[in-house]
Amino acid sequence: MRLSIDPSSAEPLFDQIARSLRQALASGALRPGDRLPPAKDLAEILKVNLHTVLRAYALLRDEGLLEVRRGRGTVVVSPSEKQIDPRLSQAVAHLLMEAHRVGLTENELIRLITRSFRANIGYDSISGEGE
């Protein structure tokens, strides 16, 4: 896994790292189930601080790309095959269109979805994985 970082860039380091990892995931260089190096190790390789890598990991975790857990490390999430349902993807496309129309940012949209999801489902079925 080869990640290149430019300390002189205006783009924050944690964003650069996250973007590199996203690309590695998209290109298949990182595949589902693959374990990423411990943040401490990657930090030494990239010559950045531990927190900078942890922040990048956390970012991708919030995007649903990585599973990051204490003591265990960081693993690439396996994609579910459920998303190919045509009605679902149509609903997604429609939502994105509406979101763009009202100028929602990605973060705002994610928050909206998260809240709505929890509100609709209720908290009784979340016991599996929470905290």
Place this chain on the structure above:
Amino acid sequence: MRLSIDPSSAEPLFDQIARSLRQALASGALRPGDRLPPAKDLAEILKVNLHTVLRAYALLRDEGLLEVRRGRGTVVVSPSEKQIDPRLSQAVAHLLMEAHRVGLTENELIRLITRSFRANIGYDSISGEGE
């Protein structure tokens, strides 16, 4: 504005602060347009680190509740800016229904949204953020 923090609680400090602020917003103690104290000041009041407060502010900004900007400070977003468009909320409800139908977990749904969001961003008209 009276926020109470419990350092001995298991709940992270930045979460406690964010939750207190959320409640102040919900109760009307903090109203749209109100300016929050500089993070440094609030940190001294609560006897926590500056970064802890900044993290709480950033959290609420990502939720669309606050507008946080360098040099300018932190203000409560006006409701009109975050008001849910009926067509948007309808799209959200529809998506959640479809997602539930195919048994998507929250994490899977978030991943699907973020990926689609990035993939469908063809417009480089993101310059509208300033004013």
Place this chain on the structure above:
DNA sequence: ACCTATTTGTCCGTATGTATG
């Protein structure tokens, strides 16, 4: 146009806590 103060943003280093194996 310049300078200064304010305020958030990023990054670093260190310490300690917590979950996992």
Place this chain on the structure above:
DNA sequence: CCATACATACGGACAAATAGG
């Protein structure tokens, strides 16, 4: 119990955006 690895918090430094003199 112990090692691993992420999570939180603290503190300090500097940068960048903003506001005001």
